[in-house]
Amino acid sequence: MARITKWDPEDEQFWEREGKRHASRNLWVSVPALLLAFAVWQIWSVVAASLNDVGFNFTNSQLFTLAALPGLTGATFRLFYTFVVPIFGGKNWTIFSTATLLIPSIGIGIAVQNPETSFTTMAILAALCGLGGGNFASSMANISFFYPRKAKGTALGLNAGIGNLGVSAVQFLAPLVITIGIFGAVVGGPQILPDGSQVWMQNAAFIWVIPIVLTVIAAIFWMDNLPGTKASVKEQAVILKKKHTWIMTWLYVMCFGSFIGYSAAFPLLIRTEFPEVNAIQFAFLGPLVGAAIRPVGGWISDKIGGAIVTFYDIIVMIAATIGVVYFYNAGNFTGFLIMFLILFVTTGIANGSTFRMIPVIFDNPKHGAAVIGWTSAIGAYGAYVIPEIFGWSIDTTGTANLALYIFIAYYVVSLVITWYYYSRKNAEVQC
Structure with missing residues (x-):
């Protein structure tokens, strides 16, 4: 494949002719790479909920920690991955970062x-699964370079939205593949559950190995390193001096921090608070709807503006969280599940809408890409x-109420910030 020597997506003729x-082509290789990264990142959201069933003896606190650790390391990796694409090239980094997913999968x-x-x-x-979490920052920064401003919301929404489906993919597939010896004796024998049935817990991790290898090969042959996107860490780090970098970071913690944090906690939360319910049967639904709707958020924002979409969305978010509290305290699982899905x-x-706002707020594409990576890094700490x-x-109060009240307070502050800086009539930046 010929090397790209010129890149100017804002040039309409160039964009239509070849851009x-x-x-x-790069987007549709990036998408499965990111999906696999999210799947590996969130393996523990499923595995942690089942470990004690196969002979382990961990406390609830330890199990929540195993589900949470990939988030901590993944967010930290993102801090570094934010700046790597303009240094090493998008193709090169996608190949390397996707290949590293083999380490936790096999381990x-x-x-x-x-x-x-x-x-x-x-x-x-669990900490090594953070390698998957780190990939989001570099993947989104890379794809942002490929598209003109008018199409960034949709492109980034597709990359992130389908990529985010890796969370629901692992939560849906893992419970299925562990019930079948699909790899025979090659990867080890079954474990015995208390009821005498057999499971192959190792399949939850090994199932991703072959897709990872195939995606690395696809990246080698079909992705590109773009010209004109080189930038040192120092050149990119100027974003940290800009006020709107930190405002958008707060807002991305509000949405993506919630998405990935709830994804990690949802199976265990159902398991501990509604023990009569099969948590694994329902847990994948939350990440599924959250990921599937993300491209829609980006697309709508391309049409009417990211700030207005974000503002009204937060209002619904606050109402839904209040609904979660209500049905949780009522012991009504159906209502709890519906509110959580909303x-x-x-x-x-x-x-989707916040990532549409960033390229509008930051005119310089290199700065916009760096802010996307940075906000995704901090958001991942959720x-x-x-x-x-x-x-x-x-552990301290006997219920999840206090946690939910904290999240509601965060959303209320986010609503005020969005209105003041971006969505009101005389806002500082109309985006």
Whole structure:
């Protein structure tokens, strides 16, 4: 494949002649790479809920920690991954970062087969799943370079939205594949559940190995390093001195932090608060609707503006969280699930709308890409903080109410910030 020597997506003729074709090809390799990254990142949201069933003896606090640790390390990796695409090239980094997903996938597959595996070892493997979380920052920064401003919301929404489906993919597929010895004796024998049935917990991790290898090969042959996008860390780090970088970071924590944090905590929350319900049967639905709606949030924002979409979306988010509190305290699982699904939808829409706002606020494409990476990095800490807050709330008060009240307060502040800086009539930046 010929190397791209010129790149100017804002040039309408160039875009129609060849830019759109190259951008689409890179996007459709980036999407499965990001989906696999999210799947590996969130393996523990499923595995942690089932470990004690196959002979492990971890406390609830330890299980919540295993579900939360990938969020902590994934967000930290994102801080570095934010700046790597303009240094190493989007193609090069996609190949490397996708290949690293093999480390936790293989490691977890081996470790879960031995109930004597220590919590420390499991915690290290959970932390390594953060390699998947880190990929989002570099992937989104890379795709942002490929598209003109008029199409960034839709393109970034597709990349992130379908990529985010990796969370629901692992939560849907893992419970299925662990019930079948699909790899035979090659990857180890079954574990025995208390009722005498067999499961292959290792399959939850090993199932991703072959797709990872195939995606790395696709990136080698069909992705590009773009010219004119080189920038040092120093050149990109200027965004940290800009006020709107930090405002948009707060807002992205509000939506993506909620999406990924709830995704990590949802199975365990159902398991601990509604023990009569099969948590795994329902847990994947939240990430599914949240991820699926994200491209819609980006597309609508391309049409009517990201700020107005974000503003009204937060209002629904607040109402949905109040609904979660109500049905949770009523012990009504159906109402609790419906309200939580609405909450997931609102996080997905705002994920798309806020990432549409950033390229409008920051005219320089290199700065816009860096801000996208940076906000995604800080937002990803929600994957650690939210499960930990739920665990703390349940341990100290006996319920998840306090955690939910904290989240409502955060959303109210986010609503005011969005209105003041971006969506009111005389806002500082109309976006």
